[in-house]
Amino acid sequence: MEKIAFIGAGAMAEAIIKGWIDKGCVAQEQIYITNKCEQERLEELKEKYGVHILPNKEMLSEVDCIILATKPKDAKEAMASIAPFLSSHTAAFSVLAGIPIATIRESLGDRPIARIMPNTSATIGMSASGVTFNALVDEELRANCLKMLEAIGTVVEVEEEQLHAVTAFSGSGPAYIYYLLEAFEQVAEEVGLQQDVVRSLMVQTLAGAAAMVQTGNEEPAVLRHKVTSPGGTTEAGIRALEQHELAATIAACVKSATARSRELAKGI
């Protein structure tokens, strides 16, 4: 893949660009960026990463792959504005939450399409991405796309319908973890610790617990039991989580995000 053009140059586009360049998976000269009106933002990304600003829409006929990275609500307008300039072999990758392949095909015509759901940890090569392909994606392009996603983290291939749930878990997931950290920090002083101390304790605790699960040696429930001494502190803490129905709260969070992904498809 020689030339890749990002249609939309926001947070997710930047996370992917940084991840790719740091890994050497895609070179800065291969990347073109465009947005709706924020020229300063394009200059900022050009300055930071050495990517090209797309000089004009005509140049899209030369790119091998576009990456749709606007907000879902802006996607239709963005696709309409680029469709006349794409060549028939140009692949379309989309990170748009909720927007189905069928909608992209309606706007951009028959072409290879991949829907990707990464997360912002792509910035440091730690995304957990989901992906699904349409039938026009051949083996070579599929392998290429998977390689590009592996460069920014892990990747699972799923059915298109499952991408709503992938979005709810791992697309939005970093925000849930940051929210959790904010909550830990908020209570710090009430129990006699400074916020920065709690941050360093809990970031390491999260990383350590995640790494323990990642070894695959033991189930989370088994690991949890090993921490929980009868009559001890953990038991008291978990009892409070149960009394406040944390599991039900998490279920509501994921279901609500999944439903919102479905709604986004209709809102376009």
Ligand SMILES: NC(=O)C1=CN([C@@H]2O[C@H](COP(=O)(O)OP(=O)(O)OC[C@H]3O[C@@H](n4cnc5c(N)ncnc54)[C@H](OP(=O)(O)O)[C@@H]3O)[C@@H](O)[C@H]2O)C=CC1
């Ligand atoms: N942020 C995240 O954690 C994740 C986001 N996503 C998906 O990624 C997509 C982008 O999200 P995010 O990066 O956060 O959004 P941002 O708001 O940060 O960026 C959106 C970009 O789209 C551009 N844009 C708007 N309209 C057009 C148009 N007509 N033509 C070209 N560009 C346009 C904006 O340009 P301008 O500033 O000039 O208006 C801006 O550069 C969304 O669809 C989201 O669902 C997926 C996974 C995770």
Ligand SMILES: O=C(O)[C@@H]1CCC=N1
């Ligand atoms: O909040 C959103 O809609 C996007 C999709 C996943 C993460 N951010």
